[in-house]
Amino acid sequence: MKHFLFSALLSIAIFNFAKAQQLKSPNGNFAMDFTLLSDGSPSYSLNYKNKAIVKPSKLGLELKNDKKSLLNDFTIVDTKTATFDENWKPVWGEVAAIRNHYNELAVTLNQKETDRKVIIRFRMFNDGLGFRYEFPSQKNLTYFVIKEERTQFAMTGDHTAFWIPGDYDTQEYDYTKSKLSEIRGLSEKATTDNVSQRSFSPTGVQTSLMLKTADGIYINLHEAALINYSCMHLNLDDKNMVFESWLTPDARGDKGYMQAPHHSPWRTIIVSDNATEILASKMTLNLNDPNKIEDTSWIKPVKYIGVWWEMITGKSSWAYTDDFPTVQLGVSDFSKAKPNGKHAANNDKVKTYIDFAAKHGFDAVLVEGWNEGWEDWFGHSKDYVFDFVTPYPDFDVKGIEAYAKSKGVKMMMHHETSGSVRNYERHIDKAYQFMKDNGYDAVKSGYVGDIMPRGENHYSQWIVNHYQYAIEKAAEYKIMVNAHEAVRPTGIARTYPNLIGNESARGTEYQAFGGNKPNHVTVLPFTRLVGGPMDYTPGIFEMDMSKLNPDNKSHVNSTIANQLALYVTMYSPLQMAADLPENYDRFLDAFQFIKDVAIDWSDSKYLEAEPGEYVTVARKAKGTNNWFLGNVNGETPRTSTLKFDFLEKGKKYVATIYADAKDAHYKTNSQAYTIKKMNVTSKSKLEQLSAAGGGFAISIIEVK
Structure with missing residues (x-):
């Protein structure tokens, strides 16, 4: 099922050019405001459940060897809104079907001095915001070179971050947990040896970047559909807590060769007050084009x-x-x-x-x-x-x-x-x-x-x-x-x-x-x-x-x-x-x-999660009524309290539990485990220990 509703709005007749345009998520939890600043710079902000997530942040691109960059001097010449709703089936995945539901705002900007047009397209989902730059075919913008993309993500505070150093060649780092204000001081220690690496800034980090605010809001910054464009990193202005995009350069130091019509990848902001919803988000997939391979029978997990x-x-x-x-x-x-x-x-x-x-x-x-x-x-x-x-x-x-x-x-x-x-x-x-x-x-x-x-x-x-x-x-x-x-x-x-x-x-x-x-x-x-x-x-x-x-x-x-x-x-x-x-x-x-x-799933339930501490997931094997559950734990031993309410009501199952022994520890007793069986239904509950660096795995097989 697919639903697409367009609404074209004539900005000259209706809008003050600098007036904010607002886009809300289908469930109303998110609101994005787009506006032009006094110098014609595009800007956006994002709220979640009436809380500021991204403060007013500038958008634009700096061009190389060009008389004027795509940063300011814009007017709004058109806006279009749309609503889209479909369900699509992945060839393989965590679930058998994915809902792609968003509201869209496309803002067409014209740069007065150059008469160049840029479209900034926003898509608001129930789990966050995606936006990208589009460069339609036009006589005054044909071939151009990006010196730097100037997309900002202005944070509302000194959030906790799970980050790896900004690097043009590798992501093979352990993650560092720190406040944003601590990244600069920890950057050298966080940059460990690799066979090929090139760090670019003491406050540079890579996406996907995971953040948590002091009041328990989880924020993920990333990009989707990276095609014919440089990979985006983030560089932090740690005085003002503002991230700005930092593209990977080529051998000449250039960051993108563009020919209109073209567009950037999507910049993504996934937000929730529940960590499990970050893990369950399909927004990144939804911002990519549908499958282009007609016969997929040969693609098998x-x-x-x-x-x-x-x-x-x-x-x-x-x-x-x-x-x-x-x-x-x-x-x-x-x-x-x-x-x-x-x-x-x-x-x-x-x-x-x-x-x-x-x-x-x-x-x-x-x-x-x-x-x-x-x-x-x-x-x-x-x-x-x-x-x-x-x-x-x-x-x-x-x-x-x-x-x-x-x-x-x-x-x-x-x-x-x-x-x-x-x-x-x-x-x-x-x-x-x-x-x-x-x-x-x-x-x-x-x-x-x-x-x-x-x-x-x-x-x-x-x-x-x-x-x-x-x-x-x-x-x-x-x-x-x-x-x-x-x-x-x-x-x-x-x-x-x-x-x-x-x-x-x-x-x-x-x-x-x-x-x-x-x-x-x-x-x-x-x-x-x-x-x-x-x-x-x-x-x-x-x-x-x-x-x-x-x-x-x-x-x-x-x-x-x-x-x-x-x-x-x-x-x-x-x-x-x-x-x-x-x-x-x-x-x-x-x-x-x-x-x-199993390795292919018809359903997945994220039962509990906290970045850097624990993740517990239950997944249903495709084509069966059997489930498999996994828990991984960090440094601190803990006990999970699980409900099996994801199981089909009225059915009986045998659960085989592979767990850490009581004295297990990742360093001193890593091979100590126990295995036990128990009968379970959708009404069952379980308390299960996870050791330091440990976890447990459960196979849940339907009794025929």
Whole structure:
């Protein structure tokens, strides 16, 4: 069902040009006021339940090498309002259907001196506001270069923020919780080492930014539908508590090459007095275009395993040999090289993973390090690193595919670009065709290291366009994409649902590099996951990395129960059981939850949440009457009081509860857990302990 109502208002006849235009949400809880200031600068403010959320804030863009920027001297020449209401069905998701309901105000501005027109389009949902700049076709604004976007978000106070440093190349940071006024003093400490990074300001932060006011209002600032534009960061004026947009520059320092007609991404403000409603919001998805892939039958959620973790921990290697001081593809002869004895992507080892996947019902096996070039793939500003089709001598592509097929298991391809996007685009058609020829339906792509061409950033307009090109090209070949180190998602998976996963945040791999904060997974749903699902790679059961590699002294800051719960709390249609098969064999009773848990859902209920402290979610498996529930907890042990009123009335269920033992602790007793069963109905209640860095997971199966 779709409803769209337009109303054109003739501003010259009806409105004083500077008079505020107001837009309310369908439920009336939000009100946005738009006005022109005395110098013709556009400005907006936002209220929620009669409380100020965003104080009057300027809008506009500063242009490069132009006689006048798009900042002021505007008059209102037209306004249009609309109401839109529809229900749409995602190919995969947290729910079977999503309501897209908003009121819209489109304000057409004319700049008197230049006779240029800009439309600012606002959409008000019941969960917040989205707005963007639109540049219609016109003779006085054709090609232009953005020096900086000057969108402001003026805060009403010194809010608590959950933030990571502003960076053009990585989001792989632990989150810092602080007052806005404390960001400057904490910025250096919050900026930890990464293989490619470029911070831009001591008060710069990245979106999705989670805030909480002193009176308990939750605010999320982000963007939606990042297409052909630079990724937006936020820079804080900490004297006045005003955020201003800060776009990622290219190698020349320019922040956007535009050709009208064109538009910016949506700037989003999600607001609630209940933290669970931030998690349940679908506004980011709703601000993206509908699905553009006609036949989606080949797009399927995937639960997988792979050899990745033993390489991440240092137990094994990506490289095949230690013989070559450098590698040149087509010149270096790997058939004559001596194997180093640590290469994980070999036929025998991969077959053991295939056997394990088949035995336990996993869909696929991912193999990294299968292709020539890993000996000197990183840190050399090297353009031609991989060709994405030539395997090492110990990896038989055809033989492995046939073996996997005989076991009913799919193989997942790995394409590491080493940041050389130019090289990837040279080879991408051949690489995707090679995948299809050998039975691969999904690819994990990587962009580790500095971007090539040299001087470009991971989040600049040109590189953002590359990521989009790879997704759309993959769709032509009916390939699903899981992109690592790419720009953080902004809901584009609605339009291209073959984008089944991203990394774009500090994932489980950092548990093997010194650890993540134990509350990290209670922040990510409020920040990184607002734009789309993350390939977080959970399911680690052996927390002591020295048992895999004596030289690795890291410890996973999590309990086993917490690791199980992540399959529910960290929503993704792509879920990996990341640990080694032998570690799962040691804890088969706990491993059962990973085997059972669904990866596609018809309904989701966020039961309780507080950013940085805890998240509890219940989800209904698509096509069944079964539910799965997960809770992840931060530093402080706590007890959840749960109601099962989300269950169907009159039905009976068996709940299997995987929980922290009483003495469990993420650091000192991380493998202590209990498993118990109980009969439940929609009237049942449960009190359940979560340890420090712990949690619990519950499978709730209908009794037939």
